[in-house]
Amino acid sequence: MAASSFFTEFPHLLTPSAPIEAPWLSRCATQVAPDLLGCLLVRQFPDGTCLRSVIVETEAYTPGDPACHAYRRRTTRNAIMFGPAGFTYVYLIYGMYHCLNVVTDVDGAPSAVLLRALQLETVAAIANPRQEKPHRVAAGPGKLCRALELNLSHTAQPLQPDRALWLEHRPPSLDTPLQSEAIAITQTTRIGLTQGADRPWRWYISDSPAVSRR
């Protein structure tokens, strides 16, 4: 299967790939965010079933970034961002949606990557009451957490295999130089911000139908 069709078509039959470890995430969020495109997010539900998905849209939030929740100071909510990489940062937005971040960079550098959209391997395993098109079910940070049933109990959790959430590297079939060239990435400014809106720190897989917005 060509790399391009992998992202434009429904990614059935995703197979396990090598887990992403903390050191790989211990880089600047603006480096990690585009690197996470094409990687897999695995959700293990309380009953033990796993749902795999392809990360297709991300945003970076860094130290010194006025849009970053850790911009002002360390608080109870953002404390996890100040620690080492490899943990989740989940927060409640507008009283009804949650957003999932991956903590990045070294200990003491508060930063994270917001996961904005996923292409799920299958929607048969999750509730889809609105009968949405499968590739739109996780198209947006709030919808993503709704689909994966993530809430505040999932913040500050380590991203490790056999936990509630973990990351895996791009499938080997996509990791060769030739095929990676087929993964066109678009870089734009971030969505919905009142501060720091000028920084071009949003990335998405250009031809993915699961991207939240163009």
Place this chain on the structure above:
DNA sequence: TACGGGATCTGT
């Protein structure tokens, strides 16, 4: 203790 803003989504 009180107040109000917010990295969203949906239907009109």
Place this chain on the structure above:
DNA sequence: CAGATCCCGTAA
């Protein structure tokens, strides 16, 4: 384009 809905940071 307005409304839903609530945690938490900030000020008092």
